[in-house]
Amino acid sequence: MTTGPAGEDPAVRSDENRPAKAARRVALGVGGAVVLLAALDAYVVVTVLIDIAEDVGIPVNRLERATPVVTGFLLGYVAAMPLLGRLSDRYGRRPLIHACLAAFALGSVLTALAAGEAMVVAGRTVQGVAGGALLPITMALIADLWGERERPMALGAVGAAQELGSALGPLYGGLLAALPRTSFLGVELGGWHAIFWINVPLAALAAVAVHRCVPPPSPPAVRAADGTGAVERADGTGTVGRVDGTGGALLALALALLVAGLYNPDPAKAVLPSWGLPLIAAGLLAGAAFVRWEIRSPVRLLDLSGTRKGPLLATLGASFLTGAALLVTMVFVQFTAQTLLEMEALEAAAQVLGWFLIALPVGAVAGGLLARRLGDRSVAVTGLLVAATGYALMSRWPLDLAGARPQMSADLVVAGLGLGLVIAPVSAAVLRVTPAAQHGVASAAVVVARMMGMLIGIAGVSAWGFYRFQSLTAHLDTPLPFGVDPAVYARRMADYLARVDAALHLEYTEMFLVTAVLCLIGAVVALFMPGRGA
Incomplete structure (x- = not known):
């Protein structure tokens, strides 16, 4: 064992040198707030995607062109999460958090100023890269500041901030988008643009808080000489970090x-x-x-060596499929409310999607409590089966949605409770099969798997759904008002819109049925999660 000058264990010396409890709690609060800010923006466009599409010239019958606004952010988020988390081992937590907050603000400005599809996607991708790095860096910061015994509780608090973003993001976006449209020097400030403009002062405040509360960087890095192209940091406490x-x-x-x-x-x-x-x-x-x-x-990007690979992969697979179902719900339930019920963005988020968003954290709390008694695997399997039932019921929504609002609310609650039940058992199972020293990277792996599920799930399911809509409406001709009696034109237009609504309804209900199948597959995968004795 490596010892200090007087034969002292570096790990013990490191624990003694950790900041006081009050300082650590402040740093945890700041880190959690930073993670929450990034998590909110992962889901914030769900509410306003149609509004953004209209403003940048995407017609409502070509919403497939708006999917990169969602997938661009998720791609940057997932790709950056493990790599930049490791990079903070070299340059220190505080400088990397500052750099990510600056990039997050820049991406927000690009999105707010966007006048076309390409600029919106570019801005959201920059936001995603910056936001994705903040979670693993914050978790690494927790590992720096907390001892092994106290660390799980602190990591749980950061994970809770990440989960809170998924529940609050759509409502947060809807509230900000409801601000009156105003402009200054030709720059639009209100409406959906406000969602991104507000990130600039929030990022600045977060940067000040980080500078004051997060410890300064450790000693400089030295490059590894093992031919792997990795970089290595020796910080005087025996800690070594490498970047894959x-x-x-x-x-x-x-x-x-x-x-x-x-x-x-x-x-x-x-x-x-x-x-x-x-x-x-x-x-x-x-x-x-x-x-x-x-x-x-x-040198591994997500080093989970020493764990049983089968149960670990099954747990991450359940997280992946849960993520796919989660984002499909958020996007297409919102679309359903705005297109078929003709609601405004905030009204749709609060009165329709809101039932799912309320049930999700309730299910998450219940899942944590039930997992203590019944075990992680049983609760995860049950949750995915309940979610599959909810989506199967959603696939049977009638065309007259205005008269089926109570049924819609009940089905969304079932789906939300089911997915919520999976969140805590999946996280707990991964932590249980990994050594304590790897809890930070294990927690990040659960989030990476879920975000990958969101990314691939929304891309794949929406590809099928938009194809179905186009095939269902290919034979329809848009009525023109020229050379016909106004009453005839009005009748033809009403018939045309009714057929479009019928096509949208079939598209959405089929996508919910596909989501039910994904949840059933997830339940089968969850059967291979670690049991109680693992």
Whole structure:
């Protein structure tokens, strides 16, 4: 064992030198607030996606062109999360958090100023890269400041901030988007733009709080000489951090290729574009290369060595499928309310999607309590089965949704409770099968898996859904008011809109049925999660 000058254990010396409890709690609060800010923006566009689409010139019958606004953020979020978390080992937590907050503010400004699709997607992607890095850096900060015995509670608080963002994000976005539209020097400040403008002062306040409350960087890094291309930091306490740049690049490449292959800007003739299958195949190859690299490399992006791989992968798989169901619900329930019930963004989020958002944290709390008595695996399987039931009921929503509001609310509560039940058992199961020293990276792995599920799930399910809508409406001709009696035109337009609504209704209900199948698959996967004695 390496010892200090007087034969002292560095780990003991490190514990003695940890900041006082009050200072650590303040740092935890600041870190949690930073994570919450990023988590809110992961879900904030759910409420206003149609409004953004309209403002940047995307018609309501071509909403497939708006999906990169969601997937761009998620891609940046997932790709950056493990890599930049490790990079903070080299440069220190505080400088990396500052850099991420600055990039987050920049991405917000780009999004708020966007006048076209490309700029919105670019801004959201920059936001995603910055936001995705904040969670693992904060978790690494917790590992720096808390001893092994106290660390799980602190990590749980940061995880709770991440989960809170999923519940509050759509409502938060709807509230800000409800601000009156105003402009200054030709720059739009109100409406959905306010969601992103407010991030600038919030990021600045967070940066000040981080500077005052987060400890300064450790001693400088030195480059590893093992030929892996990693960087290494020796901080005087025996802590060593390395950055797996190759693994990070392979993961980002795999995800980018899969998402690009699933995105079809013109789904009128096929589910996938002409380049879809080649890009998906290339993405799978890149994913295989990533797995091979992680097995063989001495430096791993998510180092969970020493754990039982079967139960671990099953748990992460359940988290992946839960994430897919979660985002499909948030996006397409909101679409349903705004297109078929003709609600405003905030009204739709509060009165329709809100039932799901309320049930989700209630289910999460219940899942944590039940898992103590029944075990993580049993509760996760039950939760996914309950969620599958909720989505199966949602797939049977009638065309006359205005007369079925109580049924919609009840079904959304069932789905939300089911998915909520899965959250705590999945996190607890991963922590139970990993050594205490790896709890930070294990917690990040659960979130990475869920966000990957959101990314791939929304890309794949929406590709099918938008293709179905285009195929259902391909034979419809938009009525024109020229050369016909106004009454005839009004009748034709009403018939046309009724047919479009019927196509949208079928699209949405089929997507909820697909989501029910995903939850059933998730329940089967969850059967292989670690049992009580694991």
